[in-house]
Amino acid sequence: MIWSIAMNLSSMVFLSLFSFICLLGFLLMIFLDFSYYIEWEIMTLNSSSLEMTLILDWMSMLFLAFVSFISAMVLFYSGGYMVEDNNVDRFFYLVLGFVGSMMFMILSPNLVSILLGWDGLGLVSYVLVIYYQNEKSAGAGMLTALSNRVGDVAILISIALMFDMGGWGFIFYNDKEWMNEVSGLVVLVILAGVTKSAQIPFSAWLPAAMAAPTPVSALVHSSTLVTAGVYLLIRFSPALVSLGQSVLFVLAGLTMFMAGLGANFETDLKKIIALSTLSQLGVMMYILSMGFYKLAFFHLLTHALFKALLFMCAGSVIHSVGGTQDIRAMGGLIYVMPLSISSMNLANLALCGTPFLAGFYSKDLILEVAFSCLLNEICFWLLVVATGLTVCYTFRLIYYTVSGDYNLVSLSCISDDDKIMTWPMISLCLGAVMGGAFLSWLIFPSPLMICLPWWLKLLALMVSLVGGFIGYILNMMVGSYHLISLTNYNMVVFAGSMWFMPFLSTYGVSNFVFKISQYYHQSGDNGWLEYYGAQGAYKSFEVSSEYVQLAQDNSVKIYMVMYVLWLILASVVLF
Template sequence: MTWKVQMHLASMVFLVSISVTSFLGSLFSLLMNFTLIVEWEIVSVNSCILMFTLIIDWVSCMFLSFVCFISAMVLFYSGSYMEGDKSIDRFLFLVLAFVFSMGALILSPNIVSILLGWDGLGLVSYALVIYYQNEKSANAGMLTILSNRIGDVAILLSISLFFTQGGWNFITMSEFLSDKEVMLKMLIILAAMTKSAQIPFSAWLPAAMAAPTPVSALVHSSTLVTAGVYLLVRFSPALENSKVQSFLLIISALTMFMAGLGANFEFDLKKIIALSTLSQLGVMISILALGFPTIAFFHLLTHALFKALLFMCAGVIIHNVKDHQDIRFMGSLSIHMPLTITCMNIANLALCGAPFMAGFYSKDLILEVAFMSNINVIAFLLYAFATGLTVCYTLRLIYLSLTGVFNLGLYSSVSDNATIMTYPMVMLSLGGIIGGSALSWLILPDPYMICLTFGFKTLALSVSILGALAGYILSFTGICVSIKSSKIFPITVFSGSMWFMPSLSTMFTSLLVLKTSESIQNSMDKGWAESLGGQGIFKVAMSGSSNLQSLQDSSIKLYMKSFMLWVLIVALYMM
């Protein structure tokens, strides 16, 4: 057994053991209502004490358990998916660094020590996005890291504002923040919006699909994009009955509608799943803005299970169809890959909130609680349309790639022979089936009292059925729809391009940020700062030292002798 294989297996066993231990710890914490906070004092400044803090409660332990379990499945999966890659050891270390950064973020309630995980996620995600080292990956990585740096700056600014509150433990202090600290709350929301890719920072999430598929399964299920949601869950006491809730609700509702609409115009398999992740992140943050952080965390866990499964199935399909990602060049895969397609349909049904699947227990609860809440007509319509669009693009994906006409080459060999990639998919399929019900018993032991009329109670199911019919009809009549959509070409382009956000984000990044920084560098760092700074001081010092050297070389004596000689010659001439 080679060193790489030993390292691979040891990492998987280590992550599984942490996952089991953390899950047992979360069960104990739920049963005993137990929370442990460990603090190490680093430095004390006046009345503020900077500490490295760890919090161990049912939220952190359960989330860490899910992250480690999915990471172990991804490592097992990547053992076959990345087989033959020359840099497999670099890939392994980057994934482990990614998991470590997420663990540091989960266990830290301190806004200062949370930077260890927050910045670590941004840095390692950049290294993973540019893993294939081509121009597309480089552009996607630059967009990813520059978008996330905005949130990093917001965290740094919030540290200075927390200093005025007398401490940096945002979990214990968030309950005591009044409406006067609006700037502090907006900075935390800005950081969460960049990490979870809410409008107007949504462009980097589909662009991050340039990373390998196992990385996408990890990033878009339980790590990078969920960091912002987790931060808001921890910070939720400060958001209750606050002025910023309405802002957060409308942004998240627009995000889930925009992502669902864009996915119906997309043909890239991985980007469709990425846009579905963006839509579900909007669902989580919207219900959190309504004041239900526990339900948002519940959906965060169930979504992690079936979204990782969905990406793994997509990776197996891409491998089998010779690295094509366009769903128009697939079709009838259910005949040749029954096990993979079964797992993918389980994930799709859970995503759509089909009854008694994992997504049903959280997503249906979110919709009913939202319909029961005091929301306006715009937010209500966005919820309803986003739910229908989710089922619409899911049925479109199923028809074009899994059923429909066989559009591969005549000699294509498509099968379920990749057994190493199949095992983790089966494990996550069990989570996609029973994970929602099990978590609902653990997290929500007491039932929510939901009072709705029959129309509102069946609205989610009705919208889902209408969305399924629309997705099937649009896929079945794809050519006719394409011809008719050309008549409203501007609207089609606007809807299918994420409302021009990728273009605007890259334009903002290239023109405003990079060009401005270049001009500032040329005029300041390489201009005035050099003339009046290091280079100017160097020139003055060199000229002064050369003059001093001339004096020290007794050259003044030569000047005096020459001067006296000229005076003597002039005097003799005058005489």
């Protein structure tokens, strides 16, 4: 235990210092307007050179600073959360490997080197999801690994397609003229980004990954695994042609609507927060598909601050109430855990876009920019309704944790006494309050004027107020709410199960794949391939070797038969 806490503290100090250095580098680069591109050539093959490259610009340095800061807080928090775990040192090594893979991916402007960090994220995330080593964790880990493997294959094929360009440094070919020559490359990169960021139809793995320890969830859902796909598409954003933008636009709109709807029927605390992450990833992809990559990056950073805080507060609650995650078993926790619940509600309000908190500066700007663009009716209302659903499930969560009845057992020792878990939450509270304003001043130094009709200006605020009212009032009327749910059971199951996506991603895909693989196994591996392949060759060699062995037995009968056959053949030839 002493070693784990010492390792925890040293990792936190190192990552905090690294975050401060990256922040200083970001300030220098954004104010002096310069960047570094570092390249080591490893080998050259047919005029295509394979290099090890790093890019240090304002975007990568700022993202590194955020990843390092949040990772430092999560590692410090883990010292209290994982203190009773027998394998806590292994846990810290895995988290550090996870953070290292993300940092390597951020600094790579080369598809080959990106693949190393990309695969590192996939591998370590699988190991962390199965950390508790039970059947549920094994299934969740397999779903996570196989879903992300689709994106890995897309990156591999993209590397093969970029061979024609003479190199894999996509930053030099990142425009429409170059990418039109290999249009399939854009589709593959979008596929990779969509799978890693869990957009429809690859959304099932994100709530399933909640089987990992809560500190891992805080890291994964804020600044590492799920944001890797968004970051990759931000880097490729100049090359996204109109077709790719349209596909991404529709997928992002459906994802944020589906996640917001599902969270209103979910009772697992961690899954509600996971679905809120899915909804916010849809918002990032939505605005990115419209061409505003800086806005997507801005929301990515502000979302990282309050989402890490939200998961830390949820972990503190779960840790104190004995491991239960059902929000119906909670209630009235503000009286026994004032710091954790106040921090959770602060993060929830930042998620809703409450004015002058971190989420307001990015989310309100995204909504106003989207309203000022030419959207069709369906996409417009998807965005509006998804915004209302976000506030609806947020106030539902606030009701169950703050003002609901105390539903825990009578003998419960619940408090905020663990300073190792509360100090990182206080640090992130400051980020959730001031981070949005700080980032808006730096990324957008000159203010933008967005001219909209008054009803569009007020639409985001009114939708948020209506969504919060519905989410709070419906759950106060518990009896009526449950009666409505029972009378519309099929609709509730459909909406609450992410449109049957977990079922389709597991049993649906596996049954289809297993039937095809069984057919090919019977007709291929055990059929024609065996007949003309290994078993057929074995039978042929066996029969031939018997004849050869018979000829080598020095039998007089064999020599007499051979002599007669030779005489007959000679007579036929001569006469």
